[in-house]
Amino acid sequence: MERLDKLLVSQGVGSRREVQKLIRRKAVTVNGETVTKPDLKLDPDNSRIEVSGRPISYKKNIYLMLNKPAGFVSATEDNLSRTVLELVPEEYRRRGLAPAGRLDKDTEGLLILTDDGDFAHKLISPKSKVYKRYYAELDAEITEEDIESFKSGIVLENGEKCLPARLEKCENSSAFVEICEGKFHQVKKMFLSRGKKVLYLRRDAIGTLRLDVNLPKGMARELTKTEKDAIFVVK
Ligand code: URA
Numbered sequence: 001m002e003r004l005d006k007l008l009v010s011q012g013v014g015s016r017r018e019v020q021k022l023i024r025r026k027a028v029t030v031n032g033e034t035v036t037k038p039d040l041k042l043d044p045d046n047s048r049i050e051v052s053g054r055p056i057s058y059k060k061n062i063y064l065m066l067n068k069p070a071g072f073v074s075a076t077e078d079n080l081s082r083t084v085l086e087l088v089p090e091e092y093r094r095r096g097l098a099p100a101g102r103l104d105k106d107t108e109g110l111l112i113l114t115d116d117g118d119f120a121h122k123l124i125s126p127k128s129k130v131y132k133r134y135y136a137e138l139d140a141e142i143t144e145e146d147i148e149s150f151k152s153g154i155v156l157e158n159g160e161k162c163l164p165a166r167l168e169k170c171e172n173s174s175a176f177v178e179i180c181e182g183k184f185h186q187v188k189k190m191f192l193s194r195g196k197k198v199l200y201l202r203r204d205a206i207g208t209l210r211l212d213v214n215l216p217k218g219m220a221r222e223l224t225k226t227e228k229d230a231i232f233v234v235k
Contacts, residue, residue, distance in 0.1 A: 001041040001042060001043055002041065002042065002043075002044055003038070003039050003040070003041060004023065004028070004030070004035060004037070004038055004039070004040040004041075004042060004049075005019045005020055005023060005038035005039065007042070007044055007049075007058075008022075008023075008028070008049075008051065008056070010095065011056050011058060011059070011095070012091045012092065012093075012094040012095045013051055013056065014094070015094075019038070020038045022051060022052075023035060023036060023037070023038045024036065024038075027051055027052045028049070028050070028051055029049070029050045030042060030047050030048070030049055031047060031048050032048070044058045044060075045058065061114060061115055061116040061119070062092055062095055062097060062113075062114060062115055062116075062222065063112065063113075063114045063116065063119070063222065063223040063228050064088065064092060064097065064112065064113040064114070064220045064221065064222055064223065065110065065111075065112060065209075065211070065212060065215065065220065065221055065222075065223050065227070066084060066087060066088070066110075066111045066112075066113055066219070066220040067108075067109065067110070067211060067212070067215045067216065067217050067218065067219055067220075068084055068087075068103055068107070068108055068109055068110075068111045068217075068218075069087075069108055069217045069218045070105070070106045070107070070108055071105065071106075072084045072086070072087065072105065073105050074099040074101075074102035074103050074104075074111065075099070075102075076097075076098050076099075081105060084099055084111060084113065085097065085113075087218050087219070087220060088113060088220050089220070092113075092220070095115050096115050097113045097114060097115050098113065098114070098115070098120065099111055099112070099113050100112040100113065100114055100119070100120035100123045100124060101120070101123060101124045101132075101182050102182065103203060104185060104188075104201070106201070107201045107202065107203065108201070108202040108203075108217070109134075109135075109202040109203035109204060109211055110203045110204060110205065110206055110209070110210075110211040111203070112206065112223070112231070113220065122232070123206065123231060124182055126163060126180050126181040128180075128232065129180050129234050130180060130206060130207045130231060130232060130234075131166070131178040131179065131180045131205075131206075131207065131234075132178065132179055132180070132182070132203060132205070132206050133176060133177070133178045133203065133204050133205040133206075134176065134177045134178075134179075134187050134201055134202065134203050134204065135170075135174065135175075135176055135201070135202045135204055136174060136175050136176075136177055136187060136191070136198050136200065136201050136202075137172075137173065137174045137198070137199045137200040137201075138173045138174065138175065138191060138196045138197065138198060138199060139173065139196060139197040139199055140173055140195075140196050141169075141173050142167065142169040142173070142175050142196075145194075146167060146194050146196075147167045147168075147169065149194060150164070150165040150166065150167035150177070150190065151164055151165070151166070151167070152164065153165075154190045154193050154194070155193065156183075156189050156190070156192075156193050157189070157192065157193055160183065162179070162181065162183070162186065162190060163179070163180060163181050165177060165178060165179045165190065166178040176204075177190070187201060188201070206231050207230055207231040207232055207233050207234070208230045208231075208233040209223075209227050209228075209230040209231045
């Protein structure tokens with residue numbers, strides 16, 4: 001059972017004060033009855049709630065796929081740069097979403113935003129073995145030694161050792177890389193340790209969830225249940 005005002009806040013209807021005002025103004029009904037008590041306790045899964053005649057479809061958590069463009073930082077607030085939260089529609093932003101893992105400011109592609117902390121933690125943790133797939137353009141061709149070195153675990157310039165990673169050579173000095181951890185600037189640093197510079201980086205997949213090619217850059221949408229589950233399918 002949950003308090004009505006708290007529940008409406010969690011669903012992005014408004015702030016606690018705004019929601020209480022709506023309730024007092026008789027704008028909220030539960031199972032067809034007008035409710036005037038903000039502290040009414042109800043079962044969100046089995047109650048029909050309407051605000052100003054608009055049904056609220058209750059969701060415990062929100063999971064968004066964002067096609068991140070370059071130029072935005074993966075944070076909820078920043079004093080200097082625009083954040084990925086600015087790309088998310090207002091009704092979601094009110095729910096306290098945060099990026100599950102980071103992409104650098106100049107990196108593009110698949111970013112998940114959620115208000116489910118456990119889910120985000122699981123997605124990020126190397127223990128979950130969720131591989132993140134990146135497409136990278138480099139300033140030199142990939143060699144067989146690079147592939148072997150990624151496979152056996154790159155040692156970064158600061159001495160940190162990376163877990164084994166998959167590297168696949170593509171045309172014109174580009175490559176696909178798959179890693180299951182997220183050290184700061186990891187892909188760029190891995191290539192740097194091989195004497196190569198990343199000129200462009202995009203994340204294409206997390207687990208078996210691929211970036212929706214029909215989702216325009218800068219746009220976000222909710223994940224379907226199947227897509228959400230696809231993240232944790234280990235290849
Ligand atoms: N590795 C990087 O270097 N940058 C990213 O944004 C993601 C992985």
